[in-house]
Amino acid sequence: MSESNAPAGDAAGGSPHTAPELTRAQLAATREEHVKLAESALLRADELVAGYVPGVNILRGCDFYLNDGELVGIIGPNGAGKSTLLKALFGLIPVRSGTVRLRDEDITSAPAHTLVRNGVGYVPQNNNVFPSLTIEENLQMGMFLRSSKFAERFDHVSQLFPMLGERRKQKAGALSGGERQMVAMGRALMMEPSVLLLDEPSAGLSPAFQDDVFIRCRRINASGVSIIMVEQNARRCLQICDRGYVLDQGRNAYTDSGRSLMNDPKVIELYLGTLATAR
Ligand SMILES: Nc1ncnc2c1ncn2[C@@H]1O[C@H](COP(=O)(O)OP(=O)(O)OP(=O)(O)O)[C@@H](O)[C@H]1O
Numbered sequence: 001m002s003e004s005n006a007p008a009g010d011a012a013g014g015s016p017h018t019a020p021e022l023t024r025a026q027l028a029a030t031r032e033e034h035v036k037l038a039e040s041a042l043l044r045a046d047e048l049v050a051g052y053v054p055g056v057n058i059l060r061g062c063d064f065y066l067n068d069g070e071l072v073g074i075i076g077p078n079g080a081g082k083s084t085l086l087k088a089l090f091g092l093i094p095v096r097s098g099t100v101r102l103r104d105e106d107i108t109s110a111p112a113h114t115l116v117r118n119g120v121g122y123v124p125q126n127n128n129v130f131p132s133l134t135i136e137e138n139l140q141m142g143m144f145l146r147s148s149k150f151a152e153r154f155d156h157v158s159q160l161f162p163m164l165g166e167r168r169k170q171k172a173g174a175l176s177g178g179e180r181q182m183v184a185m186g187r188a189l190m191m192e193p194s195v196l197l198l199d200e201p202s203a204g205l206s207p208a209f210q211d212d213v214f215i216r217c218r219r220i221n222a223s224g225v226s227i228i229m230v231e232q233n234a235r236r237c238l239q240i241c242d243r244g245y246v247l248d249q250g251r252n253a254y255t256d257s258g259r260s261l262m263n264d265p266k267v268i269e270l271y272l273g274t275l276a277t278a279r
């Protein structure tokens, strides 16, 4: 969090001599608090620095953690680095400095297939189905490591998304955006992940489908899968998540329970207002 963004709020109840004081959500986003709170996390990132172009860092010291069983939302303006954070966690872009740990094992820059083996699933923001393959074939692609369990997992995933079972022979390219999203999530779930990274699962969907996606994410979470969800639909995301992060310019600027962030005047002013009017 940069100094210039720190408002002079008093929600943290700190000393009157330390100015500017941080709000509760800003304080929780500081490195010191992160280190305390992330102690027993399932997945954590510490001081992540990563980017695409040499010399240009998109993540600029990002801290993040996910506890076992949590659904954690990440919101923030366009270009803040939300998708980049998921890619860095999933080993899709090199981490320049900082660490990613899964159950205390250092997985920094581990290749995606290693992460999948270790129970991490990832659903990218775009191009997340094979359009020329059927629904069933798309789900088989998700099982390339453990094809012997296909029938059992297909049954499980079809219970979460009945459409996938009913229309298993249909080509994914013929599906609507919402249906493709179900295929992509279903494919990630085939490997029985313990952590799911979702990049904008509700993007481009009609309001009815958006609601459906959020309800399903909660259901998947309730079935024991810990979830990190990046979302542009910030209010809806904060409503359903256990905790949320506001990412800004490659750093976590605010973090708190979803409900508290939604009611934080600074978060509303800086992020929810603009995000709400932009959508
Ligand atoms: N493949 C890439 N090569 C170079 N720069 C990239 C690449 N992908 C993203 N960027 C840049 O990294 C920055 C962060 O992008 P990122 O996609 O992580 O943002 P985001 O927070 O997910 O935004 P959005 O809400 O629009 O999805 C942007 O400035 C973007 O232009």
Ligand SMILES: [Mg+2]
Binding pocket: 082, 083, 084, 125
């Ligand atoms: Mg993105």
